[in-house]
Amino acid sequence: MNVEEIRKDFPIFENRKIAYLDNGATTQKPVQVINSMKEFYEKYNANPHRGAYTLSLEATEIYENARKKVASFINAKHAEEIIFSKNATESLNLIAYSYGMENLKKDDEVVISIMEHHSNLVPWQKITKVTGSKLKYMYINDEFEIPDEEIENKITSKTKIVGITHVSNSLGTINDVKKIIKCAHKVGAIVIVDASQSIPHMKIDVQQLDADFLVFSGHKMLSPLGIGVLYGKKSLLEKMTPFLMGGDMIEYVYEQDTTFAPLPNKFEAGTQNVEGAYGLDVAIDYIQKIGYDKIQEIESEVVSYARDELSKLEFLDLYLTPNKENHSSVISFNIKGVHPHDVASILDTEGVCVRSGNHCTQPLMRFLKIDSTCRASFYFYNTKEDVDRLVKALNKAYNMFKKYINK
Amino acid sequence: MEDLTDVYNELIMEHSMNSYNKKKLENADYSEIGHNPNCGDEITLEIKMNGDIIEDMAFTGHGCAISQASTSIMIDTLKGKTINEAKEIIKIFIDMIKRETTSEDDLKKLEDAIAFKNVSNMPARVKCALLAWHTIEGILNKEN
Numbered sequence: 001m002n003v004e005e006i007r008k009d010f011p012i013f014e015n016r017k018i019a020y021l022d023n024g025a026t027t028q029k030p031v032q033v034i035n036s037m038k039e040f041y042e043k044y045n046a047n048p049h050r051g052a053y054t055l056s057l058e059a060t061e062i063y064e065n066a067r068k069k070v071a072s073f074i075n076a077k078h079a080e081e082i083i084f085s086k087n088a089t090e091s092l093n094l095i096a097y098s099y100g101m102e103n104l105k106k107d108d109e110v111v112i113s114i115m116e117h118h119s120n121l122v123p124w125q126k127i128t129k130v131t132g133s134k135l136k137y138m139y140i141n142d143e144f145e146i147p148d149e150e151i152e153n154k155i156t157s158k159t160k161i162v163g164i165t166h167v168s169n170s171l172g173t174i175n176d177v178k179k180i181i182k183c184a185h186k187v188g189a190i191v192i193v194d195a196s197q198s199i200p201h202m203k204i205d206v207q208q209l210d211a212d213f214l215v216f217s218g219h220k221m222l223s224p225l226g227i228g229v230l231y232g233k234k235s236l237l238e239k240m241t242p243f244l245m246g247g248d249m250i251e252y253v254y255e256q257d258t259t260f261a262p263l264p265n266k267f268e269a270g271t272q273n274v275e276g277a278y279g280l281d282v283a284i285d286y287i288q289k290i291g292y293d294k295i296q297e298i299e300s301e302v303v304s305y306a307r308d309e310l311s312k313l314e315f316l317d318l319y320l321t322p323n324k325e326n327h328s329s330v331i332s333f334n335i336k337g338v339h340p341h342d343v344a345s346i347l348d349t350e351g352v353c354v355r356s357g358n359h360c361t362q363p364l365m366r367f368l369k370i371d372s373t374c375r376a377s378f379y380f381y382n383t384k385e386d387v388d389r390l391v392k393a394l395n396k397a398y399n400m401f402k403k404y405i406n407k
Numbered sequence: 408m409e410d411l412t413d414v415y416n417e418l419i420m421e422h423s424m425n426s427y428n429k430k431k432l433e434n435a436d437y438s439e440i441g442h443n444p445n446c447g448d449e450i451t452l453e454i455k456m457n458g459d460i461i462e463d464m465a466f467t468g469h470g471c472a473i474s475q476a477s478t479s480i481m482i483d484t485l486k487g488k489t490i491n492e493a494k495e496i497i498k499i500f501i502d503m504i505k506r507e508t509t510s511e512d513d514l515k516k517l518e519d520a521i522a523f524k525n526v527s528n529m530p531a532r533v534k535c536a537l538l539a540w541h542t543i544e545g546i547l548n549k550e551n
Contacts, residue, residue, distance in 0.1 A: 337424075338472075339470060339471035339472060340471075341446055341448075341471040341473075341531075341532070341535065342415070342471045342472045342473070345411075345414075345529060345531065345532060346411060346415075348531075349411055357445065357446060357447065358447055362447075365447070371447040371469060371470075372446070372447045400411070400412075400415055400420075401420070401424075401472075404420045404421065404423070404424035404425065405424065
Protein backbone atom coordinates (compact mmCIF):
# COMPACT_ATOMS: atom_id res chain seq x y z
CA MET A 1 0.00 0.00 0.00
CA ASN A 2 1.25 3.49 -0.76
CA VAL A 3 0.43 6.51 1.36
CA GLU A 4 -2.39 7.70 -0.93
CA GLU A 5 -4.13 4.34 -0.53
CA ILE A 6 -3.52 4.33 3.21
CA ARG A 7 -5.01 7.83 3.55
CA LYS A 8 -8.22 6.62 1.93
CA ASP A 9 -8.73 4.42 4.99
CA PHE A 10 -8.89 7.51 7.21
CA PRO A 11 -12.24 9.29 6.75
CA ILE A 12 -11.09 12.37 8.65
CA PHE A 13 -8.83 13.31 5.76
CA GLU A 14 -11.87 13.33 3.48
CA ASN A 15 -13.75 15.59 5.85
CA ARG A 16 -10.94 17.88 6.95
CA LYS A 17 -8.32 19.29 4.67
CA ILE A 18 -5.78 19.50 7.43
CA ALA A 19 -2.12 18.68 7.88
CA TYR A 20 -2.57 16.63 11.04
CA LEU A 21 0.74 16.74 12.88
CA ASP A 22 -0.37 15.98 16.42
CA ASN A 23 -0.03 12.21 16.34
CA GLY A 24 1.97 12.20 19.55
CA ALA A 25 -1.24 13.34 21.26
CA THR A 26 -3.56 10.94 19.48
CA THR A 27 -3.71 9.37 16.03
CA GLN A 28 -6.58 9.44 13.57
CA LYS A 29 -8.59 6.23 13.16
CA PRO A 30 -8.92 4.04 10.10
CA VAL A 31 -12.39 3.11 8.88
CA GLN A 32 -11.81 -0.48 9.99
CA VAL A 33 -11.47 0.64 13.63
CA ILE A 34 -14.40 3.04 13.36
CA ASN A 35 -16.59 0.29 11.90
CA SER A 36 -15.57 -2.19 14.59
CA MET A 37 -17.18 0.07 17.21
CA LYS A 38 -20.47 -0.02 15.35
CA GLU A 39 -20.17 -3.74 14.71
CA PHE A 40 -19.61 -4.43 18.40
CA TYR A 41 -22.74 -2.60 19.49
CA GLU A 42 -24.85 -4.01 16.68
CA LYS A 43 -23.80 -7.63 17.11
CA TYR A 44 -21.99 -8.41 20.35
CA ASN A 45 -22.90 -5.94 23.10
CA ALA A 46 -23.32 -7.58 26.51
CA ASN A 47 -21.49 -7.45 29.82
CA PRO A 48 -18.59 -9.90 29.59
CA HIS A 49 -17.70 -12.35 32.37
CA ARG A 50 -21.23 -12.27 33.75
CA GLY A 51 -23.95 -13.98 31.79
CA ALA A 52 -24.31 -17.64 30.99
CA TYR A 53 -26.05 -16.75 27.75
CA THR A 54 -24.49 -16.85 24.31
CA LEU A 55 -24.31 -13.09 23.72
CA SER A 56 -22.41 -12.45 26.96
CA LEU A 57 -20.08 -15.35 26.20
CA GLU A 58 -19.38 -13.87 22.78
CA ALA A 59 -18.66 -10.45 24.30
CA THR A 60 -16.28 -12.18 26.70
CA GLU A 61 -14.63 -13.96 23.81
CA ILE A 62 -14.13 -10.69 21.93
CA TYR A 63 -12.52 -9.18 25.01
CA GLU A 64 -10.26 -12.14 25.67
CA ASN A 65 -9.29 -12.44 22.01
CA ALA A 66 -8.15 -8.82 22.14
CA ARG A 67 -5.96 -9.73 25.10
CA LYS A 68 -4.43 -12.62 23.15
CA LYS A 69 -3.88 -10.33 20.18
CA VAL A 70 -2.04 -7.78 22.32
CA ALA A 71 0.03 -10.54 23.93
CA SER A 72 1.21 -11.86 20.59
CA PHE A 73 1.65 -8.30 19.24
CA ILE A 74 4.28 -7.51 21.90
CA ASN A 75 5.42 -11.14 22.22
CA ALA A 76 4.34 -11.63 25.83
CA LYS A 77 4.78 -15.19 27.06
CA HIS A 78 1.27 -15.40 28.53
CA ALA A 79 -2.02 -13.68 27.67
CA GLU A 80 -2.69 -13.05 31.38
CA GLU A 81 0.37 -10.80 31.45
CA ILE A 82 -1.77 -8.27 29.56
CA ILE A 83 -3.94 -6.08 31.77
CA PHE A 84 -6.35 -3.68 30.11
CA SER A 85 -6.59 -0.16 31.52
CA LYS A 86 -7.95 3.25 30.48
CA ASN A 87 -4.61 4.45 29.16
CA ALA A 88 -0.87 4.45 29.86
CA THR A 89 -1.43 6.83 32.79
CA GLU A 90 -3.69 4.36 34.56
CA SER A 91 -1.25 1.53 33.83
CA LEU A 92 1.59 3.54 35.38
CA ASN A 93 -0.48 4.42 38.44
CA LEU A 94 -1.34 0.75 38.87
CA ILE A 95 2.37 -0.13 38.91
CA ALA A 96 3.22 2.76 41.22
CA TYR A 97 0.57 1.84 43.78
CA SER A 98 0.52 -1.96 43.52
CA TYR A 99 4.25 -2.53 43.05
CA GLY A 100 5.99 0.67 44.16
CA MET A 101 4.06 1.29 47.37
CA GLU A 102 4.54 -2.31 48.53
CA ASN A 103 8.17 -2.80 47.57
CA LEU A 104 9.94 0.50 48.19
CA LYS A 105 11.59 1.05 51.56
CA LYS A 106 13.28 4.02 53.17
CA ASP A 107 16.40 5.13 51.27
CA ASP A 108 15.65 2.93 48.25
CA GLU A 109 15.87 4.82 44.98
CA VAL A 110 13.58 5.20 42.00
CA VAL A 111 15.41 6.35 38.88
CA ILE A 112 13.57 7.99 35.97
CA SER A 113 14.69 10.22 33.12
CA ILE A 114 14.23 14.00 32.92
CA MET A 115 12.23 13.49 29.72
CA GLU A 116 9.45 11.43 31.37
CA HIS A 117 5.86 12.41 30.74
CA HIS A 118 4.17 13.58 33.95
CA SER A 119 2.35 10.22 34.03
CA ASN A 120 5.64 8.41 34.70
CA LEU A 121 6.85 11.09 37.07
CA VAL A 122 4.12 12.49 39.31
CA PRO A 123 3.07 9.04 40.65
CA TRP A 124 6.71 8.37 41.61
CA GLN A 125 6.91 11.66 43.51
CA LYS A 126 3.94 10.55 45.57
CA ILE A 127 5.13 6.97 46.12
CA THR A 128 8.71 7.96 47.04
CA LYS A 129 7.41 10.56 49.51
CA VAL A 130 5.10 8.07 51.20
CA THR A 131 7.72 5.30 51.39
CA GLY A 132 10.66 7.55 52.32
CA SER A 133 12.55 6.50 49.20
CA LYS A 134 14.28 8.86 46.79
CA LEU A 135 13.45 9.95 43.25
CA LYS A 136 16.50 10.47 41.04
CA TYR A 137 16.80 11.64 37.46
CA MET A 138 18.90 10.65 34.48
CA TYR A 139 19.63 13.88 32.61
CA ILE A 140 20.24 14.48 28.92
CA ASN A 141 23.23 15.94 27.09
CA ASP A 142 23.21 18.73 24.51
CA GLU A 143 22.21 16.20 21.85
CA PHE A 144 18.98 15.58 23.82
CA GLU A 145 20.07 12.03 24.64
CA ILE A 146 20.82 10.25 27.92
CA PRO A 147 24.55 9.50 27.89
CA ASP A 148 25.67 5.97 28.80
CA GLU A 149 27.62 7.20 31.82
CA GLU A 150 24.49 8.90 33.16
CA ILE A 151 22.70 5.55 33.06
CA GLU A 152 25.62 3.78 34.74
CA ASN A 153 26.06 6.45 37.40
CA LYS A 154 22.42 6.84 38.39
CA ILE A 155 21.43 3.16 38.49
CA THR A 156 23.15 1.83 41.61
CA SER A 157 22.71 -0.88 44.23
CA LYS A 158 20.18 1.44 45.92
CA THR A 159 17.98 1.51 42.81
CA LYS A 160 14.85 -0.62 43.06
CA ILE A 161 12.72 0.77 40.23
CA VAL A 162 13.67 2.40 36.93
CA GLY A 163 11.05 4.19 34.85
CA ILE A 164 11.96 5.09 31.30
CA THR A 165 10.10 6.31 28.27
CA HIS A 166 11.10 4.40 25.14
CA VAL A 167 10.61 7.48 22.96
CA SER A 168 10.34 11.01 24.37
CA ASN A 169 6.99 12.63 23.58
CA SER A 170 8.64 16.08 23.62
CA LEU A 171 11.93 15.41 21.85
CA GLY A 172 11.45 12.26 19.80
CA THR A 173 14.65 10.82 21.25
CA ILE A 174 14.72 7.02 21.22
CA ASN A 175 16.20 5.85 24.49
CA ASP A 176 18.44 2.81 24.74
CA VAL A 177 15.97 0.90 26.90
CA LYS A 178 17.82 -2.36 26.35
CA LYS A 179 20.94 -0.95 27.94
CA ILE A 180 18.93 0.62 30.77
CA ILE A 181 17.20 -2.70 31.45
CA LYS A 182 20.53 -4.56 31.50
CA CYS A 183 22.01 -2.03 33.92
CA ALA A 184 18.97 -2.19 36.16
CA HIS A 185 18.78 -5.98 36.21
CA LYS A 186 22.47 -6.14 37.14
CA VAL A 187 21.63 -4.38 40.41
CA GLY A 188 18.33 -6.22 40.92
CA ALA A 189 16.04 -3.31 40.00
CA ILE A 190 12.90 -3.70 37.89
CA VAL A 191 12.23 -1.55 34.82
CA ILE A 192 9.01 0.05 33.63
CA VAL A 193 9.04 1.00 29.95
CA ASP A 194 6.60 3.64 28.74
CA ALA A 195 6.06 2.57 25.13
CA SER A 196 3.27 5.09 24.40
CA GLN A 197 5.36 6.94 21.80
CA SER A 198 7.27 3.94 20.44
CA ILE A 199 4.74 1.18 19.83
CA PRO A 200 2.85 3.16 17.14
CA HIS A 201 6.09 3.29 15.15
CA MET A 202 8.26 0.29 15.96
CA LYS A 203 8.06 -3.39 16.82
CA ILE A 204 8.04 -4.07 20.55
CA ASP A 205 9.15 -7.45 21.89
CA VAL A 206 8.87 -7.53 25.67
CA GLN A 207 10.81 -10.79 25.98
CA GLN A 208 13.65 -9.56 23.83
CA LEU A 209 13.77 -6.30 25.80
CA ASP A 210 13.36 -8.25 29.04
CA ALA A 211 11.09 -5.41 30.28
CA ASP A 212 9.48 -6.06 33.66
CA PHE A 213 6.55 -3.76 32.92
CA LEU A 214 5.59 -2.00 29.71
CA VAL A 215 2.66 0.34 29.17
CA PHE A 216 0.97 2.10 26.29
CA SER A 217 -2.26 3.81 25.24
CA GLY A 218 -4.36 2.44 22.41
CA HIS A 219 -5.47 5.80 21.05
CA LYS A 220 -1.93 6.76 20.06
CA MET A 221 -1.86 3.73 17.75
CA LEU A 222 -5.15 4.00 15.81
CA SER A 223 -7.43 2.61 18.55
CA PRO A 224 -10.43 4.27 20.17
CA LEU A 225 -9.89 6.46 23.23
CA GLY A 226 -10.12 4.89 26.66
CA ILE A 227 -8.24 1.62 26.19
CA GLY A 228 -4.71 1.14 27.48
CA VAL A 229 -2.38 -1.73 28.19
CA LEU A 230 -0.22 -2.82 31.07
CA TYR A 231 2.17 -5.65 30.40
CA GLY A 232 3.87 -7.16 33.44
CA LYS A 233 5.93 -10.26 33.96
CA LYS A 234 3.65 -12.92 35.41
CA SER A 235 5.95 -13.53 38.38
CA LEU A 236 5.66 -9.85 39.36
CA LEU A 237 1.95 -9.39 38.69
CA GLU A 238 1.10 -12.49 40.72
CA LYS A 239 2.78 -11.10 43.82
CA MET A 240 1.14 -7.69 43.51
CA THR A 241 -2.02 -6.65 45.33
CA PRO A 242 -4.97 -5.23 43.36
CA PHE A 243 -5.11 -1.52 42.51
CA LEU A 244 -8.85 -0.96 42.09
CA MET A 245 -11.33 -3.10 44.00
CA GLY A 246 -14.84 -4.10 43.12
CA GLY A 247 -16.72 -6.41 40.86
CA ASP A 248 -15.08 -8.96 38.57
CA MET A 249 -11.72 -8.88 40.35
CA ILE A 250 -12.75 -11.05 43.31
CA GLU A 251 -13.01 -14.73 44.13
CA TYR A 252 -14.91 -14.89 47.44
CA VAL A 253 -16.23 -11.89 49.30
CA TYR A 254 -17.12 -12.17 52.99
CA GLU A 255 -18.30 -9.46 55.31
CA GLN A 256 -14.78 -8.58 56.44
CA ASP A 257 -12.48 -10.25 53.91
CA THR A 258 -12.06 -10.97 50.24
CA THR A 259 -9.95 -13.29 48.14
CA PHE A 260 -8.99 -12.07 44.72
CA ALA A 261 -9.36 -13.51 41.27
CA PRO A 262 -6.26 -14.78 39.49
CA LEU A 263 -4.56 -12.83 36.71
CA PRO A 264 -5.57 -10.94 34.72
CA ASN A 265 -8.98 -10.27 36.34
CA LYS A 266 -7.36 -9.31 39.66
CA PHE A 267 -6.40 -5.99 38.05
CA GLU A 268 -9.56 -5.37 36.05
CA ALA A 269 -12.24 -4.23 38.50
CA GLY A 270 -15.66 -3.34 37.18
CA THR A 271 -17.15 -3.69 33.72
CA GLN A 272 -14.38 -3.28 31.21
CA ASN A 273 -14.09 -1.34 27.95
CA VAL A 274 -14.84 -4.26 25.64
CA GLU A 275 -15.57 -1.99 22.71
CA GLY A 276 -12.18 -0.34 23.18
CA ALA A 277 -10.39 -3.67 23.45
CA TYR A 278 -12.09 -4.80 20.25
CA GLY A 279 -11.05 -1.55 18.55
CA LEU A 280 -7.48 -2.11 19.73
CA ASP A 281 -7.59 -5.64 18.33
CA VAL A 282 -8.66 -4.28 14.93
CA ALA A 283 -6.05 -1.49 15.13
CA ILE A 284 -3.33 -4.10 15.70
CA ASP A 285 -4.59 -5.99 12.63
CA TYR A 286 -4.34 -2.77 10.66
CA ILE A 287 -0.78 -2.03 11.82
CA GLN A 288 0.24 -5.60 11.06
CA LYS A 289 -1.35 -5.43 7.64
CA ILE A 290 0.69 -2.32 6.78
CA GLY A 291 3.69 -3.78 8.60
CA TYR A 292 6.26 -2.03 10.76
CA ASP A 293 8.82 -2.17 7.94
CA LYS A 294 6.53 -0.16 5.72
CA ILE A 295 5.55 2.19 8.57
CA GLN A 296 9.21 2.92 9.23
CA GLU A 297 9.94 3.36 5.55
CA ILE A 298 7.18 5.95 5.10
CA GLU A 299 7.90 7.75 8.36
CA SER A 300 11.65 7.93 7.95
CA GLU A 301 11.22 9.53 4.55
CA VAL A 302 8.73 12.14 5.77
CA VAL A 303 10.49 12.82 9.08
CA SER A 304 13.85 13.08 7.34
CA TYR A 305 12.35 15.58 4.92
CA ALA A 306 10.84 17.53 7.84
CA ARG A 307 14.20 17.56 9.65
CA ASP A 308 15.90 18.92 6.55
CA GLU A 309 13.26 21.52 5.72
CA LEU A 310 12.89 22.80 9.29
CA SER A 311 16.67 22.97 9.66
CA LYS A 312 16.75 25.42 6.77
CA LEU A 313 14.55 27.89 8.65
CA GLU A 314 17.05 30.08 10.45
CA PHE A 315 14.38 31.67 12.61
CA LEU A 316 13.70 28.32 14.32
CA ASP A 317 15.21 26.74 17.41
CA LEU A 318 15.03 22.95 17.07
CA TYR A 319 15.16 20.58 20.03
CA LEU A 320 16.32 17.59 18.13
CA THR A 321 19.05 14.98 18.38
CA PRO A 322 21.50 15.23 15.46
CA ASN A 323 21.68 11.43 15.42
CA LYS A 324 18.92 10.33 13.06
CA GLU A 325 19.11 6.71 14.20
CA ASN A 326 18.11 7.81 17.71
CA HIS A 327 15.19 9.94 16.56
CA SER A 328 11.58 8.86 16.09
CA SER A 329 8.68 10.91 14.73
CA VAL A 330 8.44 13.97 16.99
CA ILE A 331 10.02 17.35 16.26
CA SER A 332 9.89 20.16 18.82
CA PHE A 333 10.71 23.70 17.77
CA ASN A 334 10.20 27.39 18.52
CA ILE A 335 10.28 30.51 16.39
CA LYS A 336 12.98 32.51 18.18
CA GLY A 337 11.32 35.21 20.27
CA VAL A 338 7.73 34.12 19.55
CA HIS A 339 5.59 32.20 21.98
CA PRO A 340 4.58 28.72 20.73
CA HIS A 341 0.88 29.36 21.42
CA ASP A 342 0.91 32.27 19.02
CA VAL A 343 2.70 30.10 16.46
CA ALA A 344 0.21 27.25 16.87
CA SER A 345 -2.74 29.64 16.47
CA ILE A 346 -1.31 31.01 13.23
CA LEU A 347 -0.51 27.48 11.98
CA ASP A 348 -4.11 26.54 12.76
CA THR A 349 -5.40 29.20 10.40
CA GLU A 350 -3.40 27.41 7.66
CA GLY A 351 -4.94 24.06 8.59
CA VAL A 352 -1.77 22.81 10.24
CA CYS A 353 -2.41 21.03 13.55
CA VAL A 354 0.51 21.04 15.97
CA ARG A 355 0.62 20.91 19.73
CA SER A 356 2.04 23.81 21.70
CA GLY A 357 2.85 23.83 25.37
CA ASN A 358 4.99 21.84 27.75
CA HIS A 359 3.69 18.46 26.51
CA CYS A 360 3.24 17.19 30.09
CA THR A 361 7.01 17.41 30.57
CA GLN A 362 7.48 20.49 32.76
CA PRO A 363 10.70 19.27 34.42
CA LEU A 364 12.22 18.68 30.96
CA MET A 365 11.21 22.19 29.82
CA ARG A 366 12.74 23.66 32.96
CA PHE A 367 15.92 21.63 32.38
CA LEU A 368 16.10 22.98 28.81
CA LYS A 369 15.43 26.50 30.19
CA ILE A 370 12.37 27.02 28.01
CA ASP A 371 8.68 27.38 28.88
CA SER A 372 7.21 25.42 26.05
CA THR A 373 7.60 24.36 22.43
CA CYS A 374 5.60 23.68 19.31
CA ARG A 375 5.59 20.01 18.48
CA ALA A 376 4.99 18.38 15.13
CA SER A 377 4.52 14.61 15.44
CA PHE A 378 4.15 12.36 12.43
CA TYR A 379 2.52 9.06 11.55
CA PHE A 380 2.59 6.84 8.49
CA TYR A 381 -0.29 8.68 6.80
CA ASN A 382 1.60 11.98 6.78
CA THR A 383 3.11 13.21 3.55
CA LYS A 384 5.79 15.60 2.34
CA GLU A 385 2.92 17.95 1.42
CA ASP A 386 2.04 18.08 5.12
CA VAL A 387 5.62 19.14 5.81
CA ASP A 388 5.43 21.76 3.05
CA ARG A 389 2.25 23.18 4.57
CA LEU A 390 3.97 23.32 7.96
CA VAL A 391 6.95 25.17 6.50
CA LYS A 392 4.76 27.61 4.62
CA ALA A 393 2.69 28.33 7.73
CA LEU A 394 5.83 28.81 9.81
CA ASN A 395 7.12 31.35 7.30
CA LYS A 396 3.80 33.16 7.56
CA ALA A 397 3.99 33.23 11.35
CA TYR A 398 7.57 34.46 11.28
CA ASN A 399 6.72 37.21 8.79
CA MET A 400 3.88 38.41 10.99
CA PHE A 401 6.12 38.67 14.01
CA LYS A 402 9.54 39.53 12.66
CA LYS A 403 9.27 43.30 12.74
CA TYR A 404 8.32 43.17 16.41
CA ILE A 405 10.90 40.62 17.57
CA ASN A 406 13.82 42.00 19.63
CA LYS A 407 13.12 45.57 18.68
CA MET B 408 -11.31 33.05 11.75
CA GLU B 409 -11.42 35.43 8.83
CA ASP B 410 -8.24 37.36 9.24
CA LEU B 411 -5.43 36.81 11.67
CA THR B 412 -4.61 40.49 11.79
CA ASP B 413 -7.99 40.97 13.52
CA VAL B 414 -6.29 39.48 16.54
CA TYR B 415 -2.62 40.01 15.90
CA ASN B 416 -3.14 43.69 15.13
CA GLU B 417 -0.52 46.43 15.36
CA LEU B 418 -1.53 47.54 18.84
CA ILE B 419 -1.46 44.04 20.31
CA MET B 420 1.83 43.19 18.62
CA GLU B 421 3.51 46.38 19.86
CA HIS B 422 2.33 45.86 23.43
CA SER B 423 3.22 42.17 23.45
CA MET B 424 6.76 42.55 22.22
CA ASN B 425 7.83 45.98 23.53
CA SER B 426 5.70 47.00 26.46
CA TYR B 427 6.63 50.08 28.45
CA ASN B 428 4.49 48.65 31.26
CA LYS B 429 6.78 45.65 31.67
CA LYS B 430 8.92 46.66 34.64
CA LYS B 431 9.15 46.48 38.41
CA LEU B 432 7.17 48.98 40.47
CA GLU B 433 8.67 50.62 43.53
CA ASN B 434 6.58 50.66 46.68
CA ALA B 435 3.77 48.55 45.22
CA ASP B 436 0.81 47.96 47.50
CA TYR B 437 -0.12 44.73 45.79
CA SER B 438 1.89 42.10 43.96
CA GLU B 439 0.00 39.12 42.64
CA ILE B 440 0.99 36.25 40.39
CA GLY B 441 -1.41 35.09 37.71
CA HIS B 442 -0.73 31.94 35.75
CA ASN B 443 -2.21 29.49 33.28
CA PRO B 444 -0.46 26.23 34.21
CA ASN B 445 -1.43 24.51 30.97
CA CYS B 446 0.27 27.16 28.84
CA GLY B 447 3.02 28.16 31.22
CA ASP B 448 1.95 31.81 30.95
CA GLU B 449 2.86 33.63 34.13
CA ILE B 450 2.63 37.30 35.05
CA THR B 451 3.30 39.24 38.23
CA LEU B 452 1.04 42.25 38.46
CA GLU B 453 2.02 45.12 40.77
CA ILE B 454 -0.31 47.91 41.84
CA LYS B 455 0.24 51.15 43.68
CA MET B 456 -2.92 52.69 45.13
CA ASN B 457 -3.67 56.25 46.11
CA GLY B 458 -6.71 55.98 48.31
CA ASP B 459 -9.44 54.69 46.07
CA ILE B 460 -7.52 55.28 42.86
CA ILE B 461 -5.21 52.92 41.00
CA GLU B 462 -2.23 55.24 40.78
CA ASP B 463 0.27 53.03 39.02
CA MET B 464 0.61 49.49 37.71
CA ALA B 465 3.30 47.38 36.07
CA PHE B 466 3.96 43.75 35.25
CA THR B 467 6.72 41.23 34.76
CA GLY B 468 6.57 37.68 33.46
CA HIS B 469 6.31 35.72 30.27
CA GLY B 470 3.73 34.22 27.98
CA CYS B 471 2.18 34.43 24.55
CA ALA B 472 1.57 37.67 22.64
CA ILE B 473 -2.09 37.74 23.64
CA SER B 474 -1.50 37.35 27.37
CA GLN B 475 1.38 39.85 27.42
CA ALA B 476 -0.41 42.47 25.32
CA SER B 477 -3.63 42.03 27.26
CA THR B 478 -1.78 42.69 30.51
CA SER B 479 -0.04 45.77 29.14
CA ILE B 480 -3.16 47.29 27.58
CA MET B 481 -5.16 46.54 30.73
CA ILE B 482 -2.63 48.58 32.68
CA ASP B 483 -3.06 51.54 30.29
CA THR B 484 -6.82 51.26 30.56
CA LEU B 485 -7.17 50.94 34.32
CA LYS B 486 -4.48 53.34 35.48
CA GLY B 487 -6.05 56.41 37.11
CA LYS B 488 -9.43 54.72 37.58
CA THR B 489 -11.19 54.24 40.89
CA ILE B 490 -11.71 50.72 42.15
CA ASN B 491 -15.38 50.77 41.18
CA GLU B 492 -14.67 52.14 37.70
CA ALA B 493 -12.01 49.48 37.25
CA LYS B 494 -14.36 46.74 38.34
CA GLU B 495 -16.94 47.84 35.82
CA ILE B 496 -14.39 47.88 32.99
CA ILE B 497 -13.05 44.47 34.02
CA LYS B 498 -16.55 43.03 33.87
CA ILE B 499 -17.17 44.51 30.43
CA PHE B 500 -13.85 43.12 29.16
CA ILE B 501 -14.56 39.62 30.45
CA ASP B 502 -18.09 39.75 29.02
CA MET B 503 -16.74 40.91 25.66
CA ILE B 504 -14.24 38.05 25.46
CA LYS B 505 -16.94 35.56 26.45
CA ARG B 506 -19.31 37.15 23.91
CA GLU B 507 -21.75 38.12 26.63
CA THR B 508 -21.96 41.80 25.77
CA THR B 509 -22.19 43.74 22.54
CA SER B 510 -23.37 47.07 23.92
CA GLU B 511 -21.42 49.78 22.05
CA ASP B 512 -21.65 52.16 25.02
CA ASP B 513 -20.11 49.54 27.29
CA LEU B 514 -17.38 48.62 24.83
CA LYS B 515 -16.31 52.27 24.52
CA LYS B 516 -15.33 52.21 28.19
CA LEU B 517 -12.66 49.64 27.36
CA GLU B 518 -10.58 52.20 25.43
CA ASP B 519 -7.65 50.37 23.75
CA ALA B 520 -8.64 47.05 25.32
CA ILE B 521 -11.35 46.78 22.68
CA ALA B 522 -8.49 45.55 20.45
CA PHE B 523 -9.07 42.08 21.94
CA LYS B 524 -12.64 41.81 20.73
CA ASN B 525 -11.77 39.22 18.09
CA VAL B 526 -10.06 36.93 20.56
CA SER B 527 -13.60 35.78 21.28
CA ASN B 528 -13.34 34.03 17.89
CA MET B 529 -10.39 31.98 19.08
CA PRO B 530 -11.67 29.79 21.92
CA ALA B 531 -8.22 28.32 22.51
CA ARG B 532 -6.87 31.76 23.34
CA VAL B 533 -9.61 33.16 25.56
CA LYS B 534 -7.79 32.24 28.75
CA CYS B 535 -4.66 34.03 27.48
CA ALA B 536 -6.59 37.27 27.04
CA LEU B 537 -8.26 36.95 30.45
CA LEU B 538 -5.21 36.08 32.57
CA ALA B 539 -4.33 39.62 33.72
CA TRP B 540 -7.97 40.66 34.07
CA HIS B 541 -8.78 37.75 36.35
CA THR B 542 -5.64 38.49 38.33
CA ILE B 543 -6.56 42.13 39.00
CA GLU B 544 -10.16 41.14 39.67
CA GLY B 545 -8.86 38.97 42.52
CA ILE B 546 -6.79 41.82 43.92
CA LEU B 547 -9.60 44.39 43.79
CA ASN B 548 -12.05 42.00 45.40
CA LYS B 549 -9.63 41.69 48.29
CA GLU B 550 -9.38 45.50 48.48
CA ASN B 551 -13.07 45.86 49.29
